[in-house]
Amino acid sequence: MPFTFAWKRSDWSAWFNYYLFFFYFSGITHFLLQISGTTIFVGMRQAIVMSLLWLIPVMLVRRHARKIAAVIGLVLWASSLVSLGYFCIYGQEFSQSVMFTIFESNPAESSEFIAQYFVWWMIPVLLLHSGVAYWLWRRLGPLQISARAAWTVSAGILVLLFVQPMFKQLVLNKASLDDAVEKLQIRMEPAVPWQMVIGYIHYRKQLANMETLLEQNSRIPPLSNLQDANAGQPATLVLVLGESTNRQRMSLYGYHRKTTPRLDALRQELSVFVNVVTPRPYTIEALTQALTFADQEHPELHLTKPSLMNMMRQAGYKSYWITNHQTMTKRNTMLTNFSKQTDEQFYMNNSRAQNSREYDANVFAPFEEVLRDPAPRKFIIVHLLGTHMKYEYRYPAEFDVFKGREGVPAILNDRQAKVYNHYDNAVLYNDYVISTLIETLRTQAPNSLLVYFSDHGEDVYDAPGHDMLGRNEAKPTLPMYTVPFIIWASEQWRAGHDMRFDGMLERPYSNAHFIHTWADLAGLSFDGFEPSLSLVNLQFKEHPLLIGDPYQPDTIRPLDIHAHD
Template identity: 55%
Template sequence: MLAARAELPRKGIDWAALGWMFLFFWYISGVTQFFLYATDSIGWRGFRQTILLSGFWLVPLLLFPGRARQIAGVLGGLLWLCSLPAFGYYLIYGQDFSQSVIFIMFESNQAESAEYLSQYMAWWMPLAFLAYGLGAWLLWRKIRPVYLPGRSAIIVSLLIGIATLGYPARHLVFNDGFSIGLTKFEERVSTVTPWQLMVGYHQYTQQLSSMQELLSANAKLPPLKNLVDAHADQPGTLVLVLGESTNRQRMSLYGYPRATTPRLDAMRDQLAVFDNVVTPRPYTIEALQQVLTFADEQNPDAYLTTPSIVNLMKQAGYKTFWITNQQTMTERNTMLTTFSEQADEQVYLNNNREQNTRQYDGDVLEPFSKALADPAPRKFIVVHLLGTHMSYKYRFPEEYDHFKDRQGAPEWVTDDQLPTYNSYDNAVLYNDFVVSSLIEKLASSGGRDLLLYLSDHGEAVFDSPENDMLGRSEGKPTSPMYTVPFIVWTSGQWQGSKAADFRAELGRPYSSSNLIHTWADLTGLSFGEFDPSKSLISAQFKQRPVLIGNPYQPKSLIDFSLIKPKGQVALDDKKVVQAAPIN
């Protein structure tokens, strides 16, 4: 074939034909990513990857130019079919397809799938699919051979392969271990057809296996000893709302000058606002492993060997629900999904591949209402928000874009920092709407109900002139990373009870790593493992060092009280608190 190619007349490279080939293959992967990027629904990384990796499919067309159109038709048809789930998912949700969607697909039965299609398949969607296929067909008609002289086709094809698929594949070779390299390779091809489905399914099976191991271990844990429920015969709904990346110092409920929490401010007389609670770690998974279990900074692995708060409530006879707007089946979030799968019912709302996606927490309100309407007399509902997670501009809809200028912003915030600073406050403003709406919905149910809201950790967003940090770093801790809101609302039927009068406890220094003890005390539960000295509302409360830091590096643990109010750690005189038992 190469010899036959050499006998053909040469007029140089047909760049237009090469461009049509590339556009055809890019269209199949790129059109969905283009729409996502153009509508500001997601960052540009996925769109960029489609441009890079779509060129790989030029290789067989250049090696066999005489059959270029036939090869393009077969490859294009297969790729188009593989791209339909992502395209359809975008039409329905305006979001990116991910392994989380694959998780839900495989966890759904036939009846659920039929109900899903009947509910979401609009009349215009088949027309959109037809137009999408028509576009691919019109581009395919433009395909024509590109002949390269001599062995140039082999050399050019090799270079294209290295420049496209070979570029992310380098991680398989130049990394510390194949597993790490494979993860990085998958990250870089996960937006492009057909790798999107392949990577999604592979990651789904991996995370499912890890989750099943964790769930199996959890199921073998012995029940809590001598569990006694003071309200055993009383109906009621108990709600735990987990926020994300929300620093209480940016909430007007806690004295911030901008009105970022007007709805919670208006109901303040109904709330117990604890103002001295900190998180043990500034990362979601690591923090919640302690917050939701008996683990703490001195026993960080106890989340693997002790019951969780969901186990506790199930043992107490509550029907349990988990409603989450966090990502589900990702390597990073396997532990979160494991916690959620311990509940009787789960609602997964966020199936995006990336966090930098417009996924609004208001979506939790409808499934929350459905959970409240469930006929079970005793319910425990966990609502896990995406809160004020970076990137902040994706956390609130347009009508909550309230803070746009310097009014109310500190003078040290630079012009470059101001948009980000304002976006965070707008995210807090929308979070106020969501949390207050959850309280209002629970209040309208008229039962013996309780809601506790806290954030997993805070976030530094240019909070002081001494520190212009953005984000979180355990190696460089500042106050905003650890100060979290901790708010309790109780219904009228709680009035006069111990749990409804918290005035003496609002300022106690407390680590959310001990939440399970406070939660048990709030809800009238006692058991062998319960320690009232670790309950924020107990008369037996005992003040301890409020430890923060990496518990696997005990010498790095410090007492949070040694962090200066404006956000800087007192590094010169900080006292290291060893991870020895503190009674």
């Protein structure tokens, strides 16, 4: 006998009560994330959809629906305590990066991290959370649905949650099974308990990948005949890695808006190089070359020759990595591998989603902590989120300076103009962060040197046509590759080193060869050092600024830094 779905209003109410009960455990944290403006809506949307899954068992065994809901609810409740507690303490979503911080720290650090959950006001918060969950469960009543309808609806939910996404990836996108499963896991992860389960699976997978990279790095022989012109001298050397910052949008480089007022004020203390580019418009690919001997013509050298971090440790510097980037994600495993090549690491961003509010001021406290370290010779890498999309998440409200259409290309519509302004505000905040690091060095590290550059640029409606947003190596534009490159040195460092770069500031240079420039600035030489590849060496020779994917040689071509498109 055919069934129908002509349910009464009371039936719909019963179904809604069950769904609301299950969704509550995931939804409460996502709701708080949304109203606090911490992240984009994607996580909430995925939690809304994935919460449908728990309707299946209560439909199929509807005689015991309330008991089954109670059992499922206990599991979801326990998981939600972790995610809600983490939001209350840190204002962010729980992620695999949190697991990395806990599991990879020493016991004392892990205990200190976990102990921050146990503050008095958490007790009433968690009691209230539990009380609402119990109240929602008490409202659950009997479900009216035929067996055939229950199986049909359950099948529909499974198709929506699992079959359709897998079909899209495997058939339409022609992805591998592993990639399709990973995409499915990412869809599930915002909902409890998958936040914990899948987060841990991803953590273990990325940890294994990182450990493989570290093991490979440990087998690389050190540099031969390393000589240090500054051997035995106390010094603090700082490398600040920016993110997605196009120098064409910095007033320090002539941009019409005052997006870098603090660096502008420091101009007499800075060496501002105006023709430096990145070889790749993507973070991992660009930094894999900038921080190693790999380049566009020899992309695999990072597997056989020491990294910049290895080089500085070999030279006797105690090394540190301070990052405001996510830690354990598939894309960031190489960065975490680089960080683990230093002596101490500070991971300041445990967000699950890249598009979350984690301001770069996060790095200030660990930076000052490192400067207080009694080690006489320190090498510090500070990796910023800089001006990464989405730009409005990169700066606090007090830096929301550029608004309206003044200074915005007239061709842009209102939506594009808003994005354009967000980017300039992000550049303004980045100026504050860089200048603060410099001022901190000035007061706390008498003999110090700082180099800042961005991993790559970003085209935010800059190139002719004003219709490009972001980066696309297949359709390169100049703003994707033009990056700031700045050197600052303390008075004591300048007194002991030749920091006159007159005639060098306009040299065309690719950061694919940065390791030679850094070695030169640090006073290091070794077998394999090439002065012609150092931006600050008198023996510098101009080389083609190659862009493209080195693993697809037919895409490699020189970048014309004087082109307009």
